[in-house]
Amino acid sequence: MSRPNPVYCAVDTVDLAEAATLIRRIAGGARPAVGGVKLGLEFFLAHGAPGVRYAFPDPVRLTGIGFFLDLKLHDIPNTVAGGIRAVVDLAPTYITLHAAGGRAMMRAAVEETGAQALKRGLPRPRLLGVTVLTSLDDDDLAATGVGGAPSDQVRRLALLARESGLDGVICSPHEIAPLRQECGPGFVLMVPGIRPQGSAAGDQKRVMTPRQAVALGASHLVVGRPISQASDPRAAAEAIARDVGVNDV
Numbered sequence: 001m002s003r004p005n006p007v008y009c010a011v012d013t014v015d016l017a018e019a020a021t022l023i024r025r026i027a028g029g030a031r032p033a034v035g036g037v038k039l040g041l042e043f044f045l046a047h048g049a050p051g052v053r054y055a056f057p058d059p060v061r062l063t064g065i066g067f068f069l070d071l072k073l074h075d076i077p078n079t080v081a082g083g084i085r086a087v088v089d090l091a092p093t094y095i096t097l098h099a100a101g102g103r104a105m106m107r108a109a110v111e112e113t114g115a116q117a118l119k120r121g122l123p124r125p126r127l128l129g130v131t132v133l134t135s136l137d138d139d140d141l142a143a144t145g146v147g148g149a150p151s152d153q154v155r156r157l158a159l160l161a162r163e164s165g166l167d168g169v170i171c172s173p174h175e176i177a178p179l180r181q182e183c184g185p186g187f188v189l190m191v192p193g194i195r196p197q198g199s200a201a202g203d204q205k206r207v208m209t210p211r212q213a214v215a216l217g218a219s220h221l222v223v224g225r226p227i228s229q230a231s232d233p234r235a236a237a238e239a240i241a242r243d244v245g246v247n248d249v
């Protein structure tokens with residue numbers, strides 16, 4: 001039996017045509033090779049909402065593909081609520097904000113997301129807290145003034161995010177198992193730092209293979225360069241999906 005495709009491909013480029021082509025190749029057609037697409041800072045700062053509508057048009061979205069708008073919001077509560085208000089019309093499945101922004105900021109985001117979605121008759125986007133970036137190791141984190149292991153800080157921020165009403169968090173593969181146990185089965189664990197066997201880690205420091213991450217309890221995987229930089233992105237995405245038990249790609 002197949003399972004829902006947990007793979008979200010990170011489309012990290014400022015090239016509008018390149019983004020549109022990649023999305024069409026991996027997410028278009030009767031059998032998309034990914035469960036969703038992630039557009040983030042690079043793309044959104046360059047092209048904004050019109051760029052999203054162009055690169056990720058309705059015919060692709062209507063196949064049921066998820067849309068992860070990764071803006072990593074981090075500001076005072078009123079400003080973050082304003083940011084949410086500005087993007088709800090794009091009907092993202094997921095929006096990110098930094099859990100380090102604190103309880104009041106996260107609660108303001110939750111309230112605004114619910115209110116705006118209701119007002120516009122759209123499904124409520126789910127909010128995910130960024131914990132400790134997967135590019136940081138112990139020394140990097142210590143240099144920001146946070147002592148202890150990254151896993152302790154991830155746990156602290158994940159619990160704060162859950163208590164503030166967020167739907168889940170972004171965490172490295174190494175924190176999946178304890179968070180799954182502590183936060184329960186319904187909490188979204190969106191996991192970047194994923195590298196299929198043999199692919200380069202690049203700037204990621206806490207990595208794991210797709211199969212290991214899913215076995216530990218990741219609900220979704222964020223995979224960028226191993227798909228986008230592959231000579232055949234669709235084949236690369238399909239291989240990852242099959243490796244984690246998705247048969248119908």
Ligand SMILES: O=C(O)c1cc(=O)[nH]c(=O)n1[C@@H]1O[C@H](COP(=O)(O)O)[C@@H](O)[C@H]1O
Nearest residue numbers: 010012132133134170192193222223224225
């Ligand atoms: O929020 C994210 O998606 C994210 C959080 C994090 O801690 N680490 C991380 O790599 N990401 C994103 O995940 C993607 C990883 O891309 P690759 O390293 O190319 O697979 C990038 O778009 C990052 O912005």
